[in-house]
Amino acid sequence: MFDGLKDKLSSFREDVEESTDAEEVPEGEDAAADAAAEPASDSAATAAEADSAADADGSSADVASTEEEADEETDGSTEPSTFQRAKAFATGRIIIEEEDLEEPLWDLEMALLESDVEMSVAEQILETVRETMLGESRKQVETTGELVERALHDALLDVIAVGQFDFEERVAEAEKPLTIVFTGVNGVGKTTTIAKLSEWLEDRGYSSVLANGDTYRAGANEQIAEHANRLDRELISHDQGGDPAAVIYDGVEYARANDVDVVLGDTAGRLHTSDDLMAQLEKIDRVVDPDMTLFVDEAVAGQDAVNRAKEFNEAAEIDGAVLTKADADSSGGAAISVAYVTGKPILFLGTGQGYDDLTRFDPEALVDSLLGEE
Numbered sequence: 001m002f003d004g005l006k007d008k009l010s011s012f013r014e015d016v017e018e019s020t021d022a023e024e025v026p027e028g029e030d031a032a033a034d035a036a037a038e039p040a041s042d043s044a045a046t047a048a049e050a051d052s053a054a055d056a057d058g059s060s061a062d063v064a065s066t067e068e069e070a071d072e073e074t075d076g077s078t079e080p081s082t083f084q085r086a087k088a089f090a091t092g093r094i095i096i097e098e099e100d101l102e103e104p105l106w107d108l109e110m111a112l113l114e115s116d117v118e119m120s121v122a123e124q125i126l127e128t129v130r131e132t133m134l135g136e137s138r139k140q141v142e143t144t145g146e147l148v149e150r151a152l153h154d155a156l157l158d159v160i161a162v163g164q165f166d167f168e169e170r171v172a173e174a175e176k177p178l179t180i181v182f183t184g185v186n187g188v189g190k191t192t193t194i195a196k197l198s199e200w201l202e203d204r205g206y207s208s209v210l211a212n213g214d215t216y217r218a219g220a221n222e223q224i225a226e227h228a229n230r231l232d233r234e235l236i237s238h239d240q241g242g243d244p245a246a247v248i249y250d251g252v253e254y255a256r257a258n259d260v261d262v263v264l265g266d267t268a269g270r271l272h273t274s275d276d277l278m279a280q281l282e283k284i285d286r287v288v289d290p291d292m293t294l295f296v297d298e299a300v301a302g303q304d305a306v307n308r309a310k311e312f313n314e315a316a317e318i319d320g321a322v323l324t325k326a327d328a329d330s331s332g333g334a335a336i337s338v339a340y341v342t343g344k345p346i347l348f349l350g351t352g353q354g355y356d357d358l359t360r361f362d363p364e365a366l367v368d369s370l371l372g373e374e
């Protein structure tokens with residue numbers, strides 16, 4: 001899952017390490033000498049010498065005072081001071097400057113866009129990485145590798161975790177029955193997702209009833225009935241051409257009468273531009289007032305899925321998204337972009353065709369896996 005993106009992030013880390021390698025100098029006399037030889041002002045070179053001399057004889061008073069001076073020197077500036085650069089040389093640490101990052105960041109931007117990460121999301125990621133790396137380099141506390149890793153981790157998490165909430169807690173706390181309606185375009189895996197979620201809920205002690213609001217497509221009743229039979233769930237359906245809002249309403253009534261915890265309402269696949277079908281969604285909203293509307297799309301659709309999520313959210317406000325077929329997606333662009341672009345969280349990933357192939361979307365775990373921290 002998302003292997004292509006993982007490789008690209010790894011290349012970025014290597015690029016930054018390479019572009020800063022040239023400045024890395026091991027701790028010791030040579031480093032101090034290099035520092036002194038830096039084309040810097042005399043006072044900065046002297047400060048570096050004083051500092052490394054102080055380190056050698058264990059005296060710390062001078063160091064403290066020269067560091068204070070240096071801090072004063074750099075107040076308000078984003079560039080490392082000459083003193084800091086000299087000190088970094090003397091201690092074997094490194095300073096990352098804007099120009100070190102220019103090329104790797106450009107490559108990272110291209111890699112993100114190639115991976116179908118939405119433009120505004122890619123820009124946000126770059127900005128956080130840039131800010132983290134230039135800001136932190138002034139503190140000189142980490143190796144480049146650690147710094148890049150942390151910058152990428154924070155940048156990715158910032159965009160991926162937008163709007164996250166604990167779905168299981170929401171289900172636990174909701175007044176029952178909880179009604180969830182699923183929407184999205186044709187064939188992306190809505191019905192399969194409903195069946196998987198019914199199983200996911202069952203595994204956690206919640207009963208569910210399926211309601212087929214897809215009264216539009218021939219064969220829709222048969223398809224969902226097959227899942228209901230296999231899972232031994234009740235299915236509420238009307239004839240083709242019936243009113244979807246009425247079917248889901250009946251589902252809610254059934255759940256109330258039979259103490260069922262969750263109503264899972266399917267709807268016909270539609271484009272956000274299909275006026276009559278979008279009007280049906282509005283009617284479902286009016287008649288049933290669902291607790292959640294989840295947008296389902298396929299991770300493999302990349303940028304198209306991101307655009308559709310945005311359009312659906314604008315046309316009929318969604319509460320969250322499910323990305324199916326993540327098992328077949330190497331790019332990861334949709335998984336990274338959907339939450340940032342809609343302001344609504346991705347709640348689940350579909351990871352195969354089996355009923356158990358539904359995974360809670362965990363931003364932190366995803367970032368760890370993208371950065372190979374697992």
Ligand SMILES: Nc1nc2c(ncn2[C@@H]2O[C@H](COP(=O)(O)OP(=O)(O)OP(=O)(O)O)[C@@H](O)[C@H]2O)c(=O)[nH]1
Nearest residue numbers: 186187188189190191192269324325350351352353
């Ligand atoms: N590999 C993989 N296949 C999936 C996943 N989710 C669904 N599918 C497959 O995608 C195909 C379409 O799924 P459906 O559930 O029929 O899609 P739908 O959105 O309900 O389709 P319509 O009712 O036509 O709008 C089926 O063959 C599913 O088995 C997934 O997470 N991974």
